[in-house]
Amino acid sequence: MAQLLTEAEIQECANSLSGWTIEGNKLQTIRKFKDFVAAIEFVNKLLAPAESAGHHPDIEISYNKVKVTLTTHDAGGLTQKDLELASIISQIC
Numbered sequence: 119m120a121q122l123l124t125e126a127e128i129q130e131c132a133n134s135l136s137g138w139t140i141e142g143n144k145l146q147t148i149r150k151f152k153d154f155v156a157a158i159e160f161v162n163k164l165l166a167p168a169e170s171a172g173h174h175p176d177i178e179i180s181y182n183k184v185k186v187t188l189t190t191h192d193a194g195g196l197t198q199k200d201l202e203l204a205s206i207i208s209q210i211c
Contacts, residue, residue, distance in 0.1 A: 120192075120197035122197060123195075123197060123198065123201070128140060128196050132145065135204050135205065135208060137149075140196075141187075143189055143196060144188065145189070145200050146186065146187045146188075147186050148185045148186075150182055152182065154181050156182065157179055157181070157182050157183065157184050160184055161177055161184055163211075164207060167203065167207070167210075171203050171206075173190070173199045173200070175187060175188050175203065176189075188204055
């Protein structure tokens, strides 16, 4: 099982991730696109990195907005896996 990050580690890493916020024991970002098709294209780009990492985000789609939420469910909070995937997602347009 992945080890939970300390509060200090979470804050340090979250500050380095532009556009991400900490919501309880989760890391979230909301992306807005020109339309539904562009939002779905973004979600489709998340497939390969999530599968490669063996770590899958919770995703909510509302027309042109996509909310991506990361947490390590079996650990009960944020782990290095969440921060690594957040960093990769941040690079996806």
